[in-house]
C-alpha cells in the first residue's frame with residue numbers, strides 16, 4: 001500500500017449479456033472498421049463460423065488454429081491470413097489461447113481486437129502477452145495488446161465442460177487472490193479482487209448445479225472480468241511463478257495447474273500475509289486462506305494432485321530449482337526447500353502446509 005494507484009480506468013468497451021455476440025457486426029462498424037478476421041481454436045471452429053455469420057460481409061476470413069501458450073509459428077501462419085485478407089481488425093472467440101493469438105497479431109500490426117471470451121481465464125482484460133518459441137515462453141506487457149471491445153455472452157460459456165468450468169474459475173480466482181498481497185496493491189485493486197472472488201464463490205456452485213443457468217453464468221463472467229482486470233493491474237507472485245514454471249517447462253495444462261497450486265501457494269503466503277488474505281477467509285470460512293481454498297476446490301470437484309496431470313515424482317526437484325531460480329517478489333521468502341515441500345504436497349494432493 002502507499003504506492004501510486006494504478007489506473008483502473010481504460011478505454012476498453014465491456015458489454016455483458018446473453019446473446020451479445022449478435023452485436024459483433026455493430027461493434028465492428030462502430031469502430032469504423034469493415035474487414036474482420038475471426039480467430040478460434042480448431043475445437044471452436046463452429047463457434048467461429050457462427051461469429052462470421054453474424055459479421056456477414058464484414059468477415060474477411062476465419063483462422064481456427066489457435067493453440068495454448070501462443071506458439072510463434074501459429075502467429076506467423078495467422079499473420080499470412082491478415083496480410084492476404086487485408087484485415088483491419090480481429091475478432092477472437094474462445095479462451096486464453098485464442099485471445100493470445102489475437103493479442104500477438106495486435107502486437108505485430110496494431111490491429112483492433114474485438115474479443116468474445118468463452119472461459120474465465122481473463123486474458124481479455126490484460127495488456128499481457130505470453131508467447132512460446134523453441135519451447136521457451138516469454139511474457140511482455142504492452143498497451144497495444146489490450147483488446148478494445150469485450151463481449152461477454154453467457155450463452156457461449158454454457159458449453160464449457162464442467163471440469164474446465166471449475167479449473168478456469170479457480171484460475172481466475174488465483175489472479176484475485178495474489179492481488180490481495182501484491183506489492184503495488186491499492187484499496188481499488190483489493191476491492192476489485194474481492195468483487196471477483198465473491199462472484200465465483202457465489203456463482204460457481206449455482207453454475208455446477210445448473211450449467212445452463214444464464215444468470216449464474218453471467219455472474220461468473222463478471223467475476224472473470226474483475227479477476228482479469230486486477231491481473232492486468234497488480235503484480236503477481238509465487239502462485240503465478242509456480243504455474244508459469246509447471247506450464248512452461250513441464251507442459252502441464254494451464255487451468256488445472258492453477259486450480260491445484262492455488263491453495264498451496266496461498267497457504268505458503270498466509271505465513272507472511274494472513275491479514276491481507278482475510279477477505280478469502282471471510283468469503284469461504286476458516287482461519288487459513290489456503291486451506292479454505294483447498295476445501296472450496298475439493299467441494300467443487302477440482303483436481304487436487306499434480307500427479308493426476310502426469311507430473312512425475314522425479315520432476316519435483318527440477319521444478320523446485322526452476323521456480324526458485326528467479327523468483328517473483330513474494331510476501332513470504334522463497335526458499336528451495338520450502339518450495340519443494342509445497343510442490344510435494346501439491347503433487348500428492350495433500351492439504352496445504354500451513
Ligand code: NAD
Nearest residue numbers: 041043068069095096097118119121123126128157159160
Ligand atoms: P484455452 O483457451 O486453451 O481453452 C482450452 C480448450 O477449451 C480449447 O480447446 C478451447 O477451444 C476450449 N474451449 C474454450 N471455451 C470453450 C467453451 N465455452 N465451450 C467448449 N470448449 C471451449 O483455455 P484458457 O484456460 O482459457 O487459456 C489458457 C491460455 O491462456 C494459456 O496459454 C495462458 O497462458 C493464457 N492466459 C493468458 C493470460 C494473459 O493475461 N495474457 C491470462 C490467462 C490465461
